[in-house]
Amino acid sequence: MKKLGKRHLGEALVRVLMLLSVLIVLLVVVSILGIILLRGIKSLTPEMIPWPALLGSLYIVIPASVIGACISVPVMFYITMYKKRSDTFPYLARLAYDVLYGTPGIVYGAFAFTLMVYVGMRASVMGGILVTVLLIIPIMIRSGDEIARNVPDEMIEAAYSLGATPWETLKVILRQILPGMTTAFLLAIGRAIGEAAAVMFTAGFSDTMAVRLSDPAATLPMAVFNWITMPDPFPDKAYAAAFVLTVLVLLLSLCGRWVSRRFTQNNL
Amino acid sequence: MNEMQAPLSVRDLSVAIGGNPILRQVNLTFPRNRITCIIGPSGCGKSTLLKTLNRMHYNVEGLQVSGSVLLGTHDVIRANDQELLELRRNIGLVPQKPCPLPMSIFDNVAYGCRIHGMYRKKELPDVVEKYLTEVGLWDEVKDRLGSPAVRLSLGQQQRLCLARTLAVEPEYILADESTSALDPLSSKTVEDLFIKLKKDYSIIMVTHTLHQARRIADYAVFLYLGEVIEEGPAADLFNTPREELTRNYLTGTFS
Secondary structure, eight states: OHHHHHHHHHHHHHHHHHHHHHHHHHHHHHHHHHHHHHHHHHHOOGGGSOHHHHHHHHHHHHHHHHHHHHHHHHHHHHHHHSOOSSOHHHHHHHHHHHHHHHSOHHHHHHHHHHHHHHHTOOSSHHHHHHHHHHHHHHHHHHHHHHHHHTSOHHHHHHHHHTTOOHHHHHHHHHHHHHHHHHHHHHHHHHHHHTOOHHHHTTTOOOSSOOOSTTSOOOOHHHHHHHHTTSSTTHHHHHHHHHHHHHHHHHHHHHHHHHHHHHHHHHHO | OTTTTSOEEEEEEEEEETTEEEEEEEEEEEOTTSEEEEEOSTTSSHHHHHHHHTTOOTTOTTEEEEEEEEETTEETTTOOHHHHHHHHHHEEEEOSSOOOOSSBHHHHHHHHHHHHTOSOGGGHHHHHHHHHHHTTOHHHHTTOTTSBGGGSOHHHHHHHHHHHHHHTOOSEEEEESTTTTSOHHHHHHHHHHHHHHTTTOEEEEEOSOHHHHHHHOSEEEEEETTEEEEEEEHHHHHHSOSSHHHHHHHTTSOO
16 A cells, blocks of 8 residues: 555656646747747837848748759658668668758858859858758658658559559659658758858848859848847847748748648558 | 460569569469469469569569560560550459549540550540449449549449459459458458359469368469469369468468
8 A cells, every 4th residue: 555655656756747848838839929029019110121131041042952852852852762671771861961950051161162262152142042052951851751661562563463654653652741741841941041150151131132152141040140249220130031931931831730740541 | 465375374473672582483374264363371472473473563672574575476574565555455454452543433444545545535434434344333323423432332343443453354363462451241241243244354363371272262273482383273272272372371371
């Protein structure tokens, strides 16, 4: 009986600890969102919308996502279709992009900057796109790989055994992983759009709208970074930019969730 | 490939993975319009043999195959890519775990016909109905042909996989423990289907359950450590085995 009481105590303790952790996490999320939303909404009058930064971010992230997807999708297909029982090559590939995945944005920034200096390129939209492509590829591949790994061998075999070519088989697999892949890519875009360190010296910063690929461009995270420590009214502008950025990222991640819910219903 | 009236046969087939022999010098002929059951303890090479018959070991590294798998004049092992597609169509596979393609019930059955361009678009609904009827699934699904195949129960999915395989008109059907993932009732349904289908198709089945082999096999092959120990008409092999090893396996001395 005594022993049982002790076990109950342990149980209760662990439960309280878990609850506490959840509360801490919730508190952090709510306060971040709360402050950004409250201060952001207050500051976000039509003339305070940081158009150059918003458009600059989109100029950089949209092409970078497209290029990134063009490179990551074939890699994922390769891993799915040509995975061998022996694990050496996939192991090395996974190790490589795990390292890249964990590499901080600032390191990407420094690397891309070195490249740009080497070819004589200035901080520009082009530079921003370049570094964002580098940054987004491992994120896309890593999350895509998780999805591709869940494709059952039986499905590949089923298509093959009906006499399908590898390409036809791939199209079948694609139907299976498309929703998951879309979600993964939307989340990757969400992460890339919020990356400040990488674009700090590659895209630069500017108060005017970037028109050409060689113009330096403002981005939302850089706008926050630059304005938050400046005298009034700049902090308000920074909060407005943070608000726009948060809403963008939230939208992307909600979209991702919606896609995966809506379409996996049909698949699973 | 109408000249292929000769049975599927295996000549001096040896398979090794990374230097480890899995099958040694296998010689077999799989009779037409019969159910051939391949039995043997785990790891004896049953599944490898089955996979070699339609060259489905695409993801095995370090695989060495020698000998031949003949369907008519065509050798599955040496077939080029084009021939292989046609041979695979001729040697269908019903998997261990039912695995519908991520599409509707209708499209699952029509898939193979579409990739091979076997029918005109207008004919497809009739074809799909024919094969769904053949596996006894038509009445259960005729009102929801457009809904995703994964919503079916496991037993239904397995029959759908069978219908999908039949729809490309194979001569041989390979079944890799095709009932092992099913509940007893569905398993019985699929077994009965195989018995019915042998009229038009030749079936090669790997099974772990001796009871099942006894129930449905016309011809039986006993594999042990990659070698064919004994083969012959099922009644003979099960009732009066020639080899001691077979007798021991059948009486459960080892498994």
